[in-house]
Amino acid sequence: MPSPTPIAVLASGRGSNLAALIDARREGRLAADIVLVAGDKAAAPALRRAEAEGIATLALDPQGYPDRRSYDLALFERVAASGAALVVLAGFMRVLDAAALAPWAGRMINLHPSLLPKYRGLHTHRRVLEAGDAEHGASVHFVTPELDGGPLIAQVRMPVLAGDSAESLAARLQPLEHRLLVACVAALVTGCIALRADGVHADDRRLDAPLQLAVDGSLQSA
Numbered sequence: 387m388p389s390p391t392p393i394a395v396l397a398s399g400r401g402s403n404l405a406a407l408i409d410a411r412r413e414g415r416l417a418a419d420i421v422l423v424a425g426d427k428a429a430a431p432a433l434r435r436a437e438a439e440g441i442a443t444l445a446l447d448p449q450g451y452p453d454r455r456s457y458d459l460a461l462f463e464r465v466a467a468s469g470a471a472l473v474v475l476a477g478f479m480r481v482l483d484a485a486a487l488a489p490w491a492g493r494m495i496n497l498h499p500s501l502l503p504k505y506r507g508l509h510t511h512r513r514v515l516e517a518g519d520a521e522h523g524a525s526v527h528f529v530t531p532e533l534d535g536g537p538l539i540a541q542v543r544m545p546v547l548a549g550d551s552a553e554s555l556a557a558r559l560q561p562l563e564h565r566l567l568v569a570c571v572a573a574l575v576t577g578c579i580a581l582r583a584d585g586v587h588a589d590d591r592r593l594d595a596p597l598q599l600a601v602d603g604s605l606q607s608a
């Protein structure tokens with residue numbers, strides 16, 4: 387059995403996706419060790435969750451830095467020092483600087499609550515309702531300087547139901563996000579998924595479309 391891959395998780399908020407990764411690791415479903423949980427908000431529940439698990443945490447306040455680039459460079463210096471080979475953005479609510487991201491190309495993923503390329507940015511649930519979409523979902527993608535615009539790895543889809551609100555959509559999507567993120571991290575650490583010069587590869591085949599999360603939790607070709 388190969389040794390677990392060290393990963394860092396960046397989170398600004400609740401940390402339910404972090405908890406899903408921790409649970410998957412504990413239950414032997416994920417060959418990854420979370421070596422650092424870092425965030426921009428010292429009070430974030432995500433950091434408390436990590437502490438409770440004995441995981442190293444870092445709360446770095448952006449106000450201590452003159453601009454975004456210097457903050458991001460300091461943050462990723464600490465991430466690199468943790469030994470992380472992969473960075474997972476799980477509700478990290480900051481746009482990242484291109485220079486800080488560059489060393490992590492192909493080694494950093496983000497979870498976004500929409501069927502990208504639809505609805506980059508904030509308020510995705512509300513925007514789905516306003517557009518009258520029949521379907522909603524979440525995406526995991528490699529991070530590039532373009533906000534929520536990097537190469538797509540996988541998605542999970544669900545129907546929008548009559549009477550849905552932004553809150554009901556968020557609540558229904560949340561457990562699906564957890565499963566999607568765990569499946570993607572598992573596939574990345576085992577090398578099943580990788581970013582190459584010509585795009586995302588899954589099992590050495592270039593993807594024409596993002597993988598889809600099946601009901602059994604596996605990632606399937608679209």
Ligand code: GRF
Pocket residue numbers: 397399400401402403404432476477478497498499524563
């Ligand atoms: C998730 O909805 C994720 O899609 C978005 O931020 C939220 C994080 O939730 N990027 P949590 O902090 O993991 O509970």
